[in-house]
Amino acid sequence: MNLRYIDWIWHVRGQLMLAPGQSNAQAFDRLEPLFGQAGTSHARTGDALTFTKTAQAAQDRMSVFDRGVLWIESGMAGPVLRYTLVSRALLFCFLAPLLFLAFGQLEIGLAKFEKPPVEAAKGKPDKDDTVVPLNPVDKFLGAPAPEKPKKDDKDGPGHKKKASPTAAYVFAGIFVALYLIGRVLEDRLVKRLFWQSLNA
Incomplete structure (x- = not known):
């Protein structure tokens, strides 16, 4: 398969008129x-400039790119700067x-393999729902009667929560948004940066 059809995912390409x-x-x-x-090294060879970045600083305006090449070609209206930048981010x-x-x-x-809870038999009271009668001595001393346990109380520390994919889907959505924003934003930012440098 030709990578040219998918390398737009991590490559940013563009051109500018000189x-x-x-x-x-x-x-x-x-x-x-x-x-x-x-952290940036570069080399000029004729009408091309290549660069690589390692451990680039956050204040570097091109820190999102790890390497790339810029070259100048003759166009119909004059010289054209073209560039291809690679971003692992x-x-x-x-x-x-x-x-x-x-x-x-x-x-x-994993949730499909979890053992379903055992339903109580019809007509039989659940052991957890039965209220133990108060001891005569405790009753004489004025101790309060025990309350009927709630359903939430049955889920003690040993209770295993059902597996849920919600958190994974939330993180997936966050990274989709980061990619879409970064792909469009970095394309525009680097083009403006090159334009400003050429016309300074």
Whole structure:
């Protein structure tokens, strides 16, 4: 399978027209300060610039991207800057919902194997519902009569709660939202960042 059809998940691609009269060298000179952050290494080869990031700082405006390449081509209206950026963070946010959905299905599968509670036989009082009569000595001393146990009281510390996939679905939804917002937002932010640098 050609990864080109699915690598848009963690790749951000775009292009920008260079300012009139701006040479390739001038464009890269203006872009190069963006790759002078701590944890970033870059190299210029002809009309291309490649970079990689390791342990990038949070204040790095391109910290979401781990590596990428920028190059300049001749277009119909003039030179065009093109770029392809790779983000493991976007890939993680895309795969995380699938993982949580799998956990949710696992919870549902485990719930099916849980032993159903034993129903009380018809006409027979439940032992837990019977009230033990008060001892004559306690009654003489004025002790209160014991109350009938509530259903909630039967679920003691040893009671096992039924498995529920709700939490897994909630986390899956959170990561879906994070991916959709991040995928659109980072695309626009990096494009604006490159445009501002080229036209500073």
